[in-house]
Amino acid sequence: MGFLNNFINGISLGSIYSVIALGYTMVYGIAKMLNFAHGDVIMVGAYIVFVLTTGAGMNPYLALLISMVACTLLGMTIERFAYRPLRGASPLAVLITAIGVSYFLQNVALLIFGTQVKSFKSILEFPSIKLAGGKIIISDETIITIVVSLIIMIGLTLFVNKTKPGRAMLAVSEDRGAAQLMGVNVNATIALTFAIGSGLAAVAGVLLCSTYPALSSQTGAMPGIKAFVAAVLGGIGSIPGALIGGLAIGVVEILSKTYISSQLADAIVFAILIIVLLVKPTGILGKKYIEKV
Numbered sequence: 357m358g359f360l361n362n363f364i365n366g367i368s369l370g371s372i373y374s375v376i377a378l379g380y381t382m383v384y385g386i387a388k389m390l391n392f393a394h395g396d397v398i399m400v401g402a403y404i405v406f407v408l409t410t411g412a413g414m415n416p417y418l419a420l421l422i423s424m425v426a427c428t429l430l431g432m433t434i435e436r437f438a439y440r441p442l443r444g445a446s447p448l449a450v451l452i453t454a455i456g457v458s459y460f461l462q463n464v465a466l467l468i469f470g471t472q473v474k475s476f477k478s479i480l481e482f483p484s485i486k487l488a489g490g491k492i493i494i495s496d497e498t499i500i501t502i503v504v505s506l507i508i509m510i511g512l513t514l515f516v517n518k519t520k521p522g523r524a525m526l527a528v529s530e531d532r533g534a535a536q537l538m539g540v541n542v543n544a545t546i547a548l549t550f551a552i553g554s555g556l557a558a559v560a561g562v563l564l565c566s567t568y569p570a571l572s573s574q575t576g577a578m579p580g581i582k583a584f585v586a587a588v589l590g591g592i593g594s595i596p597g598a599l600i601g602g603l604a605i606g607v608v609e610i611l612s613k614t615y616i617s618s619q620l621a622d623a624i625v626f627a628i629l630i631i632v633l634l635v636k637p638t639g640i641l642g643k644k645y646i647e648k649v
Contacts, residue, residue, distance in 0.1 A: 360492055362614045363607060368498035368567060370606020371505035375560040376583030377590065377598035378512060379553030385593030386529045387546045389439055392454040394557060395580015396461035397434075401427045401558030402565045402575060403465060406476055416479035423558040431554025432547050439550075440543065458577075465573040473572045476565035497567045504563065508556060509599045516595065521548055529593070578622075582609070585629045591642025600640055604628075 376398060383391045401423045408419035438457050442450050478497060485494040516522035524545045527535035536542050557576075564579055565571050582605055590601025605625055612621040632639060 362610050364492070364494055364498060366607030366610035367603060368495070368501050368606070369610055370586075370603035371501040372560055372563050372567065372602070373579065373583045373586045373606050374505045374599045374602025375508055375556055375563065376579060377587040377602045378508065378595060379556050379560075380584050380587040381590070381592050381594060381598045382512070382525075382549050382553050384587070386525045386549045387439070389450055390454060390584070391434075391439070391550070391553070392451070392580070392584075393434060393438075393457035393461060394553065395576035395578075395583070396458050396465075397427050397430060397554050397557040398561040398564065398576035398580060399465060399571075399573065400430060400461060400561075402476065402561035402571050403469065404558070405479070405562050406474055406565075406571055409477065409479070420479065420558065420562055423562070424555045427558040428551045428555040431550040431557070434554075435547050435550040440546075462573045462577070469573065471572070473570050476569040476571045478566035478569060479562060480566050497563070501563050501567065504559065505599065505602070508559070509595055512552075512595050521545070525549060582622075582625055585625060587639075588629060589632050589639055591639030594639070594641040597639055597641035 376394070379394045379397075380391065383389055383394070404423040404426055405416065405419045408414040408422060409416050414422075434457055438453050439450065442453055480496050480500045485499065486492070487494070516525055524535070524540045525548070527538065527540050528542055528545045532542055535545075560579075561576065565575065583602065586601035586605040587598050588601070589604060590597030590599065605628070608628065609621050609625055612624045616624070636642075
């Protein structure tokens with residue numbers, strides 16, 4: 357029963373990674389940019405909910421909605437002023453800018469909230485499920501996290517494939533120049549992609565801090581990197597791949613901490629990334645593109 361409990365915990369953690377990875381995979385799949393500041397948007401979203409619920413006594417779900425709106429605007433601002441001017445620049449310039457934005461957000465949070473780790477009160481207050489006479493316990497955070505990640509994945513898949521903005525995203529992803537010639541507003545489409553990814557980051561921040569109730573300026577850093585590993589594992593650019601990769605990384609991390617070593621768990625996760633890049637660089641569901649020169 358211990359293994360099953362750990363496996364369920366891994367699924368819960370992996371679901372959080374999946375929601376974060378969706379932000380990475382959408383931005384890269386459409387804008388061909390790696391937004392390494394995404395993990396810090398998660399931290400910002402969690403801090404907004406923390407301030408509104410703890411300081412202002414606001415309803416936690418209303419606070420989450422406000423946090424999603426704020427992170428959406430933050431993501432669009434980052435895209436407009438940090439990434440859009442570098443649209444034609446080298447990938448290295450974009451990467452350095454992303455790292456700079458990441459450190460900027462971390463240090464702003466550090467200046468405002470200090471170095472003390474905040475205790476985040478979970479907003480997920482539902483009864484846990486007990487199976488096998490109480491030997492298997494599925495917490496409310498686990499249930500909600502899994503359900504939310506599935507809903508988001510299905511919703512995004514339908515949005516991208518069934519709506520006009522979603523089809524515009526697919527067009528920009530395939531060929532930005534051709535899409536623009538066909539009347540697609542490329543800037544607006546990429547801004548919408550950042551908006552959706554950043555709004556999801558707020559949800560991921562609340563899920564993460566509800567499950568692991570500690571909040572600091574570094575809260576989103578390591579989960580963001582692991583979610584990037586999950587996106588690569590599943591096939592960056594693939595929405596179902598982000599879910600599969602996130603679940604796989606979460607299960608591997610929890611089982612590694614339990615049965616191998618808590619110190620080596622992160623190393624094992626990153627070793628998986630190296631193996632995937634060597635064996636199947638496109639990931640589990642990723643597509644191989646042939647670039648014409």
